[in-house]
Amino acid sequence: QVQLVESGGGLVQAGGSLRLSCVASGPTSSIYTMAWFRQAPGKEREFVAAIRWNGGTTYYADSVKGRFTVSGDNAKKTVYLQMNALRPEDTAVYYCATRGPASVSVYDRRSYSYWGQGTQVTVSS
Numbered sequence: 001q002v003q004l005v006e007s008g009g010g011l012v013q014a015g016g017s018l019r020l021s022c023v024a025s026g027p028t029s030s031i032y033t034m035a036w037f038r039q040a041p042g043k044e045r046e047f048v049a050a051i052r053w054n055g056g057t058t059y060y061a062d063s064v065k066g067r068f069t070v071s072g073d074n075a076k077k078t079v080y081l082q083m084n085a086l087r088p089e090d091t092a093v094y095y096c097a098t099r100g101p102a103s104v105s106v107y108d109r110r111s112y113s114y115w116g117q118g119t120q121v122t123v124s125s
Helices: none
Strands: 002-006 010-013 018-025 031-039 046-052 059-060 068-073 078-083 094-101 119-124
Touching: 002 046, 002 094, 018 119, 031 078, 046 068, 046 078, 059 068, 068 119
Parallel strands: 010 119
Antiparallel strands: 002 018, 018 078, 031 046, 031 094, 046 059, 068 078, 094 119
């Protein structure tokens, strides 16, 4: 099984920045897409950003476009989420997820096979 370990979460003031990392281990050759999701208290888990390993195409939720950047290092099997101009509404547990080849939209959390434990991001106003 693919294992994912996130890091980089923390407490930051509104307008600040954080960089999340997610390292994959195990049968990583099966990974086609790596993504970030987040879940705030009382809300459903939602898509944030994703990157395809083959070609590097990136995808973003409208709420983070222009503020967040997803990138990857295939050699290190690591995906990053650079978060700038953070807002209190970005407060959530952020999860890394991976999937193999799939025709389902990258925005669909049900298409992801493996998930990390999550890292807390708290943005104070």
